[in-house]
Amino acid sequence: MTKITTCVFDAYGTLFDVNAAARALAGEPGRATFAAVWQQVSADWRTKQLQYSWLRAITGDHCDFWQVTQDGLDWALDRAGIDDPDLRNGLLGLYRRLKPYPEVPALLTTLKTAGLARAILSNGSPGMLEEAVASAGIGALLDDVLSVEDVGVFKPDARVYDLVGARLACTPDQVLFVSANGWDAAAAAAYGFRTLLVNRAGDPVDRLPGRPENVAADLGAVRNILGL
Structure with missing residues (x-):
């Protein structure tokens, strides 16, 4: 061989660790609401991130992974009923330093x-x-x-x-x-x-x-x- x-x-x-961003933010003071749903949000974020990459590969509608990452997060936050620009920005910032x-x-x-x-x-x-x-x-x-x-x-x-x-x-x-x-x-x-x-x-x-x-x-x- x-x-x-x-x-x-x-x-x-x-x-x-793709869960590290959501986990870290959930542990910050004043994040009790997010702490209750962070695992769902993180799982949904990853699922949509991957699904969107596969679909874009199939359709030829390419964008970079940072756009896919933001789109996946927006879906996950929407599903959790969260509209918090500060939280969104915090998660994205942490994701770049996983x-x-x-x-x-x-x-x-x-x-x-x-x-x-x-x-x-x-x-x-x-x-x-x-x-x-x-x-x-x-x-x-x-x-x-x-x-x-x-x-x-x-x-x-x-x-x-x-x-x-x-x-x-x-x-x-x-x-x-x-x-x-x-x-x-x-x-x-x-x-x-x-x-x-x-x-x-x-x-x-x-x-x-x-x-x-x-x-x-x-x-x-x-x-x-x-x-x-």
């Missing part, structure tokens, strides 16, 4: 020490990704940050996965692609990447043409797969 030389990570939900999962810096350091190439491949716009990476302090641990804006279409379009080989000079079978999104891991597997689905919620594996080679509860499985 071909040796893995390159580790590519999805960003939102995989390296960065907290990484605790194991992320140590894992990337291990991969760097082992000599593996490390990159992000994300639906996120370049500005969003730049702020998230800087806020998490992991810029020096990455070789590249790849955004779908280079091809103008969201995942799971194959042109997005083509960016990996074009930018990192590797073949699909040399890549371990890591995502916490089942549909993303499935598409990456169908594309030809070695894959790890980080299934934190323990959900059933999606019934799609591609099936992830590895499924685990957290990012620690990367070390096991690579023998590190």
Whole structure:
């Protein structure tokens, strides 16, 4: 079997906790009303963010992920009956500085020490990704940050996965692609990447043409797969 030389990570939900913005704001003083519904709002926000990206990819009506993120939040707040511009602005500001999962810096350091190439491949716009990476302090641990804006279409379009080989000079079978999104891991597997689905919620594996080679509860499985 071909040796893995390159580790590519999805960003939102995989390296960065997409619930962190709503959770943090719910914990602020004077946010009791939002604290009662933040989990619903966060879940709806993420669901609509993804749905809108898929629909735009199908229809060819592309916009950047920041617009999709705002549209998803507006739907979620509307469903919760919340009309609060200050709250909306606070959530969006925090989303651009999402907290990484605790194991992320140590894992990337291990991969760097082992000599593996490390990159992000994300639906996120370049500005969003730049702020998230800087806020998490992991810029020096990455070789590249790849955004779908280079091809103008969201995942799971194959042109997005083509960016990996074009930018990192590797073949699909040399890549371990890591995502916490089942549909993303499935598409990456169908594309030809070695894959790890980080299934934190323990959900059933999606019934799609591609099936992830590895499924685990957290990012620690990367070390096991690579023998590190």
